[in-house]
Amino acid sequence: MNSDDKRVWLERVKKLFVGFDRPLALIVFLLLCVGLVTLYSASLDVPGRVEDQMRNIVLTFILMWGLATVPPSTLMRFAVPLYTFGIALLVGVALFGITKKGAKRWINVGVVIQPSEILKIATPMMLAWYYQKREAGLRWWDFIVGFVILLVPVGLIAKQPDLGTAMLVFAAGLFVIYFAGLSFKIIAPVLIAVVIAVGSIAAFQDKICQPQVQWPLMHDYQKHRICTLLDPTSDPLGKGFHTIQAVIAIGSGGPLGKGWLKGTQAHLDFIPEKHTDFIFAVFSEEFGLAGELVLLLLYSALIARGLFIAANGATQFARLLAGSLTMAFFTYAFVNVGMVSGVLPVVGVPLPFMSYGGTALTTLGVAIGLIMSVGRHKRLMKS
Template identity: 75%
Template sequence: MSPEVRAWLERALRTLVAFDKPLALFVFLLVCTGLVTLYSASIDVPSRVTDQVRNVLLTFALMWAIAHVPPQMLMRFSVPLYTFGMALLVAVAVVGLTRKGARRWLNVGVVIQPSELMKIATPMMLAWYYQLREGSTRWFDHLVGLLLVGLPVALIAKQPDLGTAMLVFAAGLYVVYFAGLSFKLILPVLLTIVIGVGAVVISEDRICQPDVTWPMMHDYQKHRVCTLLDPTSDPLGKGFHTIQAVIAIGSGGPHGKGWLQGTQAHLEFIPEKHTDFIFAVYSEEFGLVGGLLLLAMYLALVVRGLIVAARGTTLFGRLLAGSLAMTFFTYAFVNIGMVSGILPVVGVPLPFMSYGGTALVTLGIAVGLIMSVSNQRRSLQT
């Protein structure tokens, strides 16, 4: 074999295996677990599994394509992508489509939800900004960073979509923290939140009365918090989701009832069982042991992402990979927390398991960006 042909084959092989193998393995395991659970949750609607397989194939294709884009090129897209996303959010606020009391969508020939774009665009923009200020970061730069986070979060929360706003805020805040924001400045905020939550719990009987209005919050948001504190206050309404999900998780026991044997799901007691509450279906059928294995897979995914971030060759790559890795943690923590009844129901899907194309593609793009950072390091070593 001639040297030219050998070199071409080596380049082709590197192109085909551009995936970061450990990261790809953890995503593959989670996707397979999700499809198995979705089959059980959608036994009466088998087309959902077919649709999700199509979404998975699209996601892996995008993941593979983005993994080939060098981080230097990603930096060039950061500002235009963030600016474009902000323009779409403003357009939603002005001429967006309203469904079920929320204005979150925009009709541009097809109906899109621009807030999903900001889950990627916001950390990219912040990583670009801190790369620009590398070596000369001051306290003022962190204020600029928080402003860049706050603008999309405010527009998304106004829609209202607190779940997505929280995810965008978390993704941006991770970048600011990894860029050097002192934990001493974060600690007072955390203490304030803890004190506030404690005050709400203690004052539940008074502040959850129907005639009490909560400032800066809609009635349905107040109802969600109050139902979280006492689901039995509305067992057939807002509390129904939480009560039935907790029953399903508890009834699974240590080893679960077995695949396709979950009664809560198959008797239609679990609402949104194929999307936001798929963890309840999984826990009922695979039990505590299965739940711990699932948590181990998410932990492995996050740890691998942080390892890639720590080994990044540029500040932009390190900040972007680190923040996106921690975003997977936020997704899983919020979803499992709300299904388990320790957090309000905010409509956050379980990563790589919940049915739906938009969230799955967004998460796949995030993994592709982390792989891009990983591939850059490998290319410099060869």
């Protein structure tokens, strides 16, 4: 092969990856590497998980690459059909879904799927589409319509019940509404009410956490999660076990950690769900505070890059979609780290690009692909 042929071949290879935002791709790659190293340690007793995760990563990168090459204008056309399809599936779950461990979250459509994962992407896309259409003449009632669009899937998902996913969908949609122009003066009273409610629960936990007390709009297990968060020792071998063991693991890591493969809490099976929701506890025990700071720096870099891409989006739809999906990563990381650290209730929220699982990884990859699409379209317009 002569030099001209090599240059032609290299140019073809470069074109294949033209949609990839290099800084963002590098950050995701580093997070995946850290995740694989931690997963290997967390899964020594279950061979094959690392190999499965590597296959999931390959498939996710292919999907990410494909979406990164699709223009935002094309993505916008799929917003309404995807949202409608997702809502229809959620209704199908409510009517004749599959129940596992007391939750009805799955439906068989030839293959068993969890429709709530679709809404993590479809809901912010739908809201971004709506506010793109209303950009020229936005009115106060457009925000009410936005909340209706948001609360329909959130209510259906919470009904399953799946509080963790409902919270993630709500956060992603709320960021779209806020970025579209919702005044912080409206959000502030809600935040104040939440702070007052949390303070009241903490102050009167001895009375309201009694078994005979029913909490409105909440299942008993959700009430129990909050109560055990306030006092994990009230159920040390039940719901409080997760929090107690995770906090012990994080604390035992110290400044520099015990070293890779040397975490006792993980390898003696004291940490539950150590390869999925509680993988941060495994990482913290082995790499300590120094490792935690590096990991948080990577997440901060991912969010900063995503917001930079969003701020430079060519259209309102592109800016809102990229901004909300980027902040969804913040929500994922904040909730998971807070949950494992004993600051937030235990909910089923994975740590982005660290936790084991094909479905969650695919959803995150789709989000990154959409953000890259926004950045690529802007670059092409400048060239």
